[in-house]
Amino acid sequence: MRPSIKQVALEAGVSIATVSRLLNKPDSVSIDAASKINQAIEVLGFRPNFTGRNLRAGRSRTVGVVVPTLSNTVFAQCLQGVETAARQRDYSVMFTATEYRQEDESAAVALLLAHRVDGIILTVTNADASSTLDVLERERIPYVLVYNQPQQTARPSVSVDNRAAAHDAVTHLIHLGHTRIQMLSGQFHASDRALQRYHGYQQAMREHGLQAPTPIEIPRHTYAALSLEHLQIFRDPSQRPSALFCSNDLLALSVMRDLRAIGLRVPDDVSVMGFDGIPLGELMDPMLSSVAQPSEQIGELALRTLVHAIEEPQDGQAPASTQLLPHTVRLGGSVRTFDFHS
């Protein structure tokens, strides 16, 4: 077993309380006691054991993070933001993924709670109907949603305004002259954000008197390939939409590849607009048009908000708030002006 403050105390010839004091408020210890203790720590290679401290304190200075998958860059960046902000505040981060499986959310959270994390940052399938969130509310565990943007319920969250962002993107396409705009998404039931973006798309279409065709729902939210029947639609110039609005950038880049594979050009034959604004999209040729969300900042702000809730619980009386960060429509070569008369 590794040395505890007990052996340090013995080695230094002081009591364990003095050792503990040195560790916590060094000023309250006499100069020579301090030096003896420091020497003992050195000799023994002592490291404080947070387990003991945490048990005693009832806090762990650790936050949990639950997201669908790190295969999607946005979540990786968000986690990176959380971690950076956490480290600055001497918090540690425990990480879990759910692979977009709603049933894994509660298990993930239960495990984190067993570890007695002080709070949780998470993205759930559906923020308005989540038994997992209900548990957190009931047990008064501080938490902050990321990417989710609850509509019916007052829940602490950090995201962009998904509907408005999608609306902006699609409006932009319409202003460029596109009228046949098709939405492409992962499964709506696995992502409330995707559904909100669909609503924004629908609204923009409606406002301009355009018909919104049934969206193409693809089995996965990452690297999905178009089915043959969907590809068939694109093969036919008379059926083909002039622009594609995708629920995220991975899908957008995938579909661009699929379109190339059947001989279509982006943006000449089909324009493509993504969502997320992942950094790699800017390196593409043509550059991917997208509505960018500040993922790293989302993570950082979520962490700050969470830590505030942890450390100033009295402020919890204030109603849980949705924090919206600004989105940006980023224009790239993947979208072209659509000339009606060409």
Place this chain on the structure above:
Amino acid sequence: MRPSIKQVALEAGVSIATVSRLLNKPDSVSIDAASKINQAIEVLGFRPNFTGRNLRAGRSRTVGVVVPTLSNTVFAQCLQGVETAARQRDYSVMFTATEYRQEDESAAVALLLAHRVDGIILTVTNADASSTLDVLERERIPYVLVYNQPQQTARPSVSVDNRAAAHDAVTHLIHLGHTRIQMLSGQFHASDRALQRYHGYQQAMREHGLQAPTPIEIPRHTYAALSLEHLQIFRDPSQRPSALFCSNDLLALSVMRDLRAIGLRVPDDVSVMGFDGIPLGELMDPMLSSVAQPSEQIGELALRTLVHAIEEPQDGQAPASTQLLPHTVRLGGSVRTFDFHS
């Protein structure tokens, strides 16, 4: 304070020992004691507190992960692999990033050790000269390196053979007729892998009697932009290398963008070969040639190896081993055949 087994015991009218038994080996408890306890657990909303358990057991069923940054997809995927494998084994994951700062490595590890993680998976700046790893060795903390491939020292690691992989990639370029092959890398001093890849590059060049120009070292390992003076080299067709070998895919994609920006075409004017094989590279047009490493598998194998070391410490007598996973040279349109006579 949340309920402990003490309140559960009280509520169920049994001793805390019986509650603990039910939690750990349910068979050793009588049927009606079990039902009373389960009911009490339900009523109180009891959750076991791992802090107490861990303190007692001296183990945490938690592993730490330390990588440079999640902004580079490879590390995100690796972490994803670690997490998936950990979850299957009921381990939790504590995550930290170092931003490629060697001086942050020891602090990160110290924090994880204070949390009493059972072992650590990490990527360090230089695996052969790392005081952090020395600490781990000295304190007999199980650990496994990922991406690092120690040369002088026997250290447990999981990676591809960086030198051989780079050698393969460059040999491939040479076979396609390239003779002026320039290497582009992040700072070597911040990444021993990059240096090993450089050695593989050098070796391939030497074997074919080609001269290896001084590599271009870029300040960062992610999304680096070429400096003006470097761009100048590319502007001049007589100075211009015919192919660029990059130490990672992010750099490769960045430089492709920079080349496009000054009017050069890939692969017509310059061929580009990356390293890592990130999934998004396959979605590029032209598709990014790269030597792919199985990042998610690296993470999974590292976790398995680590858990083995944690749970079967006696096997630790066996010499620490380097585990090499196979790499694949992935060919894409970013590299062209170079015809001497054109």
Place this chain on the structure above:
DNA sequence: ATGAAAGCGCTAACAC
């Protein structure tokens, strides 16, 4: 099958 009790490492009264 069950209970009593010790102790994992640490902090915070409390006493001096």
Place this chain on the structure above:
DNA sequence: GTGTTAGCGCTTTCAT
């Protein structure tokens, strides 16, 4: 400024 001690939640010997 320092020591003594109780106790955080839990597991596990040792009795019974």
